[in-house]
Amino acid sequence: MIAPPPSGPVPYARDFARQLLTDMLRIRRMEEKSAELYGAGKIRGFLHLYIGEEAVAVGALHALQAEDNLVTTYREHAHALVRGMPMDVIMAEMYGKREGCSLGRGGSMHLFDKRTRLFGGNAIVAGGLPVAAGLALADKMQKTDRITACFFGDGAVAEGAFHETMNLAALWQLPVLFCCENNRYAMGTALERSESQTDLCAKAASYKMPTIKTDGMDVVAVHEATREAQAQVRSGAGPLFIEYQTYRFRAHSMFDAELYRSKAEVEEWKTRGPIHTFSARLKQEGKLSEEEFLALDAEVNAEVAAAVTFAEAGTWEPLEHMLADVYTPAGGQL
Amino acid sequence: MIDNTNKKRISYRDALHDGLREALQQDPRVFLLGEDVGRYGGTYAVSKNLLDEFGPERIRDTPLSELAFVGMGIGAALGGMRPIVEVMTVNFSLLALDQIINTAAIYHHMSGGQFSVPLVIRMSTGAGRQVAAQHSNSFEGWFAHIPGIKILAPATIDDARHMLAAALADPDPVLLFEHAALYNMEGELPADGSVDIKSAKVRRAGTDVALITYGGSLPKALQAAEALAQENISAEVLDLRVLRPLDTGAIVASVRKCHRAVVIDEGWRSGSLSAEVMARIMEQAFFDLDAPVARVCAEEVPIPYARHLEEAALPQPEKIITAVKALLGESA
Structure with missing residues (x-):
């Protein structure tokens, strides 16, 4: 049995509460459109949707400072969007167009943005953890008060990179917030079928790292937990491991027939959907009317439509540029 | 005729040591991390005494976690530092291949040119010391297969002394292979100089x-x-x-x-x-x-x-x- 749907008061002013709702909707509608565009052959390669998990990216990233570093995975459209990458640019990257954040060289799984200190979607499971710890080491050595947030899934805890990085980050007291999006399946393998210890916080705790476990379907719970967590990391107390218990409503990628879980399970989790439960709470508190919700949704759909138009109108990187940037051009980046 | 007045006799090991020391002296962003680089003085004694001179912040002993500390070198480079990662031997670099190939080598290109990774990775390589198959590999040719990284093989005293500076001045990941059989080689070193990392x-x-x-x-x-x-x-x-x-x-x-x-x-x-x-x-x-x-x-x-x-x-x-x-x- 799963927990009852998130409920209770929303401890935020109307504007911020709506910001959270809007960002979750932006992710949802952008990704629904992406799936459609995938079917139409406009987006190719791998496409991993975040649908169902929106509360995590939205609640967590709104708890960070603009100067913080972000390292994430191949399921990262949401992180890029909430962090401030324009939807146009994300869509163009998914199209493989030159107007994408990475000139169309990375696609859906590899969104990079120097401006918002997004150091990439890394598509090797747990591959981002050592990089995040290194960014944090640089900050510690340079005595900044920046922290690094590193997102990864439950599958990553099986990798050596996870354990090596947990140990080093704790040993050297690095300012990293390890954000584990536990959606219960590593592709198609359920956690209990792959881990002898399914309590992920216990793994982190074994490295003497403080941990927080939170309901990843509740944007309020996510935001509150992450606010507390980032303050602790920023205070110089060393790394912290936060587990967001969440669920992905869609397949792992567009090639997944979902043979490993029942439709009933998915439907049950959908009763805990982060968007409808949160908007219901806002309505109950009088912070949102149905009309306002519909207007918001229409605005978001217009943003998505504009992003598609932008991507459609985008250009292809000329073939003559193919070998550019394998190495940094002379005089660059020093 | 060779003018010997400006030359001194030095080992390959000491030439590497002097190059490393100079790099640490000249740039506060430079630091060394790897297994036994500090208190032990480096497996091949290349970093001997550097812990005393530069302290544990800049001469960092790591656990046996090649994948993590190589990846941390990448992150630190992205974060504005100039890390030198020492992987004890090329044999152990296999444990860090994912970070070298799937992250360091692709970062600049796949980010659309937004990020560079100014990372130097040093490691010993080669056979000839009766340490058997697991410690005698020469994989520098494998690494030379990979676009996005540069591969150096110093084989002279001059290169041992000066290649590191050139590698650190490069904005991209550079792997420097020190042949284990050369550490005791001695030769003449000009009093000052530099080398390029472009030419044979x-x-x-x-x-x-x-x-x-x-x-x-x-x-x-x-x-x-x-x-x-x-x-x-x-x-x-x-x-x-x-x-x-x-x-x-x-x-x-x-x-x-x-x-x-x-x-x-x-x-x-x-x-x-x-x-x-x-x-x-x-x-x-x-x-x-x-x-x-x-x-x-x-x-x-x-x-x-x-x-x-x-x-x-x-x-x-x-x-x-x-x-x-x-x-x-x-x-x-």
């Missing part, structure tokens, strides 16, 4: 055959050339120095001059760097050749422990001499 260098000029090599095989090739000179065979010795990007122009120039070539490589021959050098000669200097290009490589076995077997498995001056004479149509 002729270490001995000759006209009859080009011996193309790098790293731990360079002294063997020079020894073979000296012996061949006694028999009036003039061998040129070309030190590749930079394995990626390869200085194809220098390779072709030596072949055009000598019309015969032997490639000497401690890596296995199948799918190897030596194969790549031969392919480039075929592509660009085929009609300058008077004979097929020959190779002296490691025998295709895991490198054995027993001394006589290990010696027989590796390139040796005698094998090079035999290969040269075969090319010249003479019996060994």
Whole structure:
């Protein structure tokens, strides 16, 4: 049995509460459109949707400072969007167009943005953890008060990179917030079928790292937990491991027939959907009317439509540029 | 004539040490991390005494976590530092391959040119010390397969002393392979200087055959050339120095001059760097050749422990001499 749907008061002013709702909707509608565009052959390669998990990216990233570093995975459209990458640019990257954040060289799984200190979607499971710890080491050595947030899934805890990085980050007291999006399946393998210890916080705790476990379907719970967590990391107390218990409503990628879980399970989790439960709470508190919700949704759909138009109108990187940037051009980046 | 007044005699190990120390002195962003680089003084004593001089913040002993600390080097480089990661030996670098190949090498390109990774990774490589198969690999040729990283193989005192500075001045990931059999080699070092990390260098000029090599095989090739000179065979010795990007122009120039070539490589021959050098000669200097290009490589076995077997498995001056004479149509 799963927990009852998130409920209770929303401890935020109307504007911020709506910001959270809007960002979750932006992710949802952008990704629904992406799936459609995938079917139409406009987006190719791998496409991993975040649908169902929106509360995590939205609640967590709104708890960070603009100067913080972000390292994430191949399921990262949401992180890029909430962090401030324009939807146009994300869509163009998914199209493989030159107007994408990475000139169309990375696609859906590899969104990079120097401006918002997004150091990439890394598509090797747990591959981002050592990089995040290194960014944090640089900050510690340079005595900044920046922290690094590193997102990864439950599958990553099986990798050596996870354990090596947990140990080093704790040993050297690095300012990293390890954000584990536990959606219960590593592709198609359920956690209990792959881990002898399914309590992920216990793994982190074994490295003497403080941990927080939170309901990843509740944007309020996510935001509150992450606010507390980032303050602790920023205070110089060393790394912290936060587990967001969440669920992905869609397949792992567009090639997944979902043979490993029942439709009933998915439907049950959908009763805990982060968007409808949160908007219901806002309505109950009088912070949102149905009309306002519909207007918001229409605005978001217009943003998505504009992003598609932008991507459609985008250009292809000329073939003559193919070998550019394998190495940094002379005089660059020093 | 060589002016000896400005030169000093120094070991390859000390030259590396001095280069490292200078880098730490000159740039506060530079720091060293790796296994036993601090209190132990470095497995090959390259970082000896640096902990005392620069402290534990900049000379960082790591646990045996190659994947994590190489990846942390990438992150620290992205974060504005200039890390030098020491991987104890190339054999252990296999544990960090994912970070080197799937992250460091692709970062600049796949981010659309937004990020660069100014990371230097040093590691020892090679066989010849009876440490058996797991500690005797030469994988620098493998790494030279990968676009996005640069591969250096210092084989002289001058390169050992100065290549690190050039690597640190490069905005992209550079892997520097120190041959374990060279640490005790001694030679003359000019009082001051610098080296490039672009070109191959002729270490001995000759006209009859080009011996193309790098790293731990360079002294063997020079020894073979000296012996061949006694028999009036003039061998040129070309030190590749930079394995990626390869200085194809220098390779072709030596072949055009000598019309015969032997490639000497401690890596296995199948799918190897030596194969790549031969392919480039075929592509660009085929009609300058008077004979097929020959190779002296490691025998295709895991490198054995027993001394006589290990010696027989590796390139040796005698094998090079035999290969040269075969090319010249003479019996060994």
